[in-house]
Amino acid sequence: MEIRWLEAFIAVAEELHFGRAATRLRLAQSPLSQTIRKLEKDLGVKLFDRSTRSVALTPAGQAFLPHAHRVFEDLELGRQSTRATEGEVYGTVSIGFSGALNHRTLPPLTRAVRQRYPEVTLSLTGRVVTRDGIEQLEQGGLDIAFVGLPVPPSKVRTRLIGREPLGVALPSDHPLAGEPEIALADLSGDGFITTPADAGSSLQESTLQACVKAGFRPRVVQEITDPYMILTLVSAGVGVAVMPSGIAEIMPSAAVFVPLRGEPVHMDHALAWREDNPSHVLRAVLALAEEVLPTPAP
Known part of the structure; x- marks a missing residue:
């Protein structure tokens, strides 16, 4: 199994469209399809249900996706560890938000991150509603999501911010x-x-x-x-x-x-994240969020 196979799998899994995934990876569609077939052969399972009109993850593909994300998280952590020096934070944190509902909470956090941690890259995804945000956190597609409370029981932790x-x-x-x-x-x-x-x-x-x-x-x-x-x-x-x-x-x-x-x-607004996410960048951003987005008094 090669890293580029996992990268191809994640792109198709997130886009659910081979053409868009190929454009995202700057590949032709045919080599991308061949790469996915190699990965499926290596794993011995079918990862996608394909038709002329749609692409969908199989149960095996859904189970494999968070592990594929974790491989890239571990690589990113390794990259960060080679660059980080005492008192400095490097890396990327991915944040999902719904849009206008977060206009009071998202800007203070993003501004504070850019000011305190200029080497941190923010990857922002809009139109993420609560259920989608929780699912993406569970699958490793997001580090933080702005959600509404309550949320169903899961591995995701939340903190009230508004x-x-x-x-x-x-x-x-x-x-x-x-x-x-x-x-x-x-x-x-x-x-x-x-x-x-x-x-x-x-x-x-x-x-x-x-x-x-x-x-x-x-x-x-x-x-x-x-x-x-x-x-x-x-x-x-x-x-x-x-x-x-x-x-x-x-x-x-x-x-x-x-x-x-x-x-x-x-309407209660909250930040959500996975407690078992090992990213030190996430921990730094969450600590900063407690300063700029404190939990409101009862």
Whole structure:
């Protein structure tokens, strides 16, 4: 087994497309396919189910992926150990985040890392919802993920970094747009825009819980993964959306944020990571995160 075989496997596993993986590796597609076949022959298992329209990991491929990631993590740790001197931190940390929901938490952390550890490379991946973030952490594809709480029991550890009351984003011409606050039940007849129900998004779960608590189930008219695109669709008059209060700072034109009346329903934001991740860069970034993103008081 060769390192380049593992690199090819990871690229195809992450892209689930031989053409994109070949472009990423700067290879022709035919040599990439041959490399995957060599790896499968060496392992004695089929790693991918291929058809003319799709590529998917087999159960064996899913089981092998975190180990392939770990090989490259160990190589990176070895590389870092040859360069690091006392008091200095080198290397890469990969961070997944959803987008607009993290506009209060991601920038302070990335700025602090760049200032304190200029030799650390940040690899940032957007549109990562909670379930996807947890899965990528478990498989070794991410070092840190910004997630919403709660998360299912797993090997992943979390720390609360923010708690925001929920409100609603309304088109600026909505009849209730000028109110200082509204009851969520007043929107029971409106269409709602949410993240996809099957995406494992904390925002979608928070929306459903808040509406059920208000006495109705939301009528979803549009699902979309990107939180800022949800706001854009609100401003276009497609529907309304339940959002954490911090979104009020970045509302697009033709949309407004209105707080909810009554006992607040909160969305909890957290950092997530694997405790058994051996990266010293991760430990340095997590320690820095405790300084710039402290756990909020109860």
